[in-house]
Amino acid sequence: MNTEHQNRIMAMLHARTQRLEKGEPISPPIVSSAKYYLPGAPDVPNVYGRDANATVETTEDALRALEDAHVVAFPSGMAAITAALMSTLKSGDRILLPSDGYFVTRALSDEILSAFDVQTDTLPTPDYNTVDMSGYALVWVETPSNPRLDLCDIEHVARRAKATGATVIADNTTLTPLLQRPLDLGADIVVASDTKAIAGHSDVLFGHVATRRPDLYDKIRQWRKLSGAVAGPWEAFLVHRGLMTLEVRLSRMCSNAKALTGILQNHPAVSELVYPGIGFVMTLTLEDETAAEKFINECPAIFPSTSFGGVHTSAERRARWGDDVPQGHVRLSVGCEPEAALLEAVRTTLEQI
Numbered sequence: 001m002n003t004e005h006q007n008r009i010m011a012m013l014h015a016r017t018q019r020l021e022k023g024e025p026i027s028p029p030i031v032s033s034a035k036y037y038l039p040g041a042p043d044v045p046n047v048y049g050r051d052a053n054a055t056v057e058t059t060e061d062a063l064r065a066l067e068d069a070h071v072v073a074f075p076s077g078m079a080a081i082t083a084a085l086m087s088t089l090k091s092g093d094r095i096l097l098p099s100d101g102y103f104v105t106r107a108l109s110d111e112i113l114s115a116f117d118v119q120t121d122t123l124p125t126p127d128y129n130t131v132d133m134s135g136y137a138l139v140w141v142e143t144p145s146n147p148r149l150d151l152c153d154i155e156h157v158a159r160r161a162k163a164t165g166a167t168v169i170a171d172n173t174t175l176t177p178l179l180q181r182p183l184d185l186g187a188d189i190v191v192a193s194d195t196k197a198i199a200g201h202s203d204v205l206f207g208h209v210a211t212r213r214p215d216l217y218d219k220i221r222q223w224r225k226l227s228g229a230v231a232g233p234w235e236a237f238l239v240h241r242g243l244m245t246l247e248v249r250l251s252r253m254c255s256n257a258k259a260l261t262g263i264l265q266n267h268p269a270v271s272e273l274v275y276p277g278i279g280f281v282m283t284l285t286l287e288d289e290t291a292a293e294k295f296i297n298e299c300p301a302i303f304p305s306t307s308f309g310g311v312h313t314s315a316e317r318r319a320r321w322g323d324d325v326p327q328g329h330v331r332l333s334v335g336c337e338p339e340a341a342l343l344e345a346v347r348t349t350l351e352q353i
């Protein structure tokens with residue numbers, strides 16, 4: 001881990017502590033208030049709960065240290081995605097979305113943006129490296145993509161997209177700013193579902209938008225205030241707590257994932273293994289639906305569920321949602337279990353299917 005990276009994690013961990021006065025609590029108070037004491041002129045930052053909340057701001061401060069950018073928190077990843085789209089687009093715009101990215105983003109464009117005369121083209125993630133980007137007001141990148149974990153080169157894509165005037169937005173949920181830094185690579189905006197690894201305990205929905213452009217930051221904050229898509233203080237507290245252990249959890253999840261590939265690669269039951277070489281999500285293809293369901297439901301180290309990034313290793317067959325993948329395809333999100341016990345559980349289950 002390089003010094004810059006370590007310093008960012010330090011800054012995130014101490015974003016709150018370094019500002020404390022003697023006797024204040026290390027853990028952020030949960031300020032659950034819709035109203036503030038406001039006699040006379042409204043000349044203080046806190047006038048109403050939709051505009052400002054101290055707990056949410058504490059979480060934004062920690063995320064800001066990590067992203068090295070302005071951050072606006074939202075009650076879910078989709079609320080962050082909606083905010084990023086609605087504050088950058090106008091009627092008549094054409095946008096490019098990954099055909100293999102998070103499906104709800106595409107559904108949002110099909111069912112909602114289309115009504116505002118926004119035209120959407122979709123493209124498989126690997127084709128982003130070569131396609132002509134002219135004519136797009138907005139280029140949306142998600143790498144590794146979901147569920148096939150295909151990749152594109154964000155720096156190369158952002159340079160070409162921006163040269164033709166597009167705003168570049170990266171959904172960085174899967175890798176988090178600890179493993180991939182789209183803003184450093186030229187993206188204008190990062191969106192993330194903090195429901196996943198950032199909160200990390202599968203107990204909260206949350207999201208954020210990060211940008212280094214003050215103009216976009218102002219628009220996104222204004223969108224939140226006007227649309228009312230505000231994050232709650234209890235949720236912000238949980239995300240702040242998750243952030244404090246993010247680096248430790250991620251390093252265990254990633255080392256567990258690497259170790260698992262050692263078992264899965266060349267295993268006779270696994271016909272294909274896709275692991276991007278980074279992160280904690282991988283996909284493996286077993287013989288058929290029965291084999292995949294058996295693996296997911298019978299392995300004592302695996303919690304069958306959708307979503308990823310929690311402390312428990314979890315898995316699902318994306319084909320059950322209609323994704324264009326084989327019936328035996330399993331997406332595995334590797335968790336924080338002790339390595340040897342995890343490997344043993346997976347090895348034993350694979351022998352029995």
Ligand SMILES: *Cc1c(COP(=O)(O)O)cnc(C)c1O
Pocket residue numbers: 076077078079102142146171173174192193194195196205206207
């Ligand atoms: C989960 C997810 C989202 C949506 O986040 P929610 O917090 O569930 O609203 C967006 N993008 C990606 C890549 C995701 O995995």
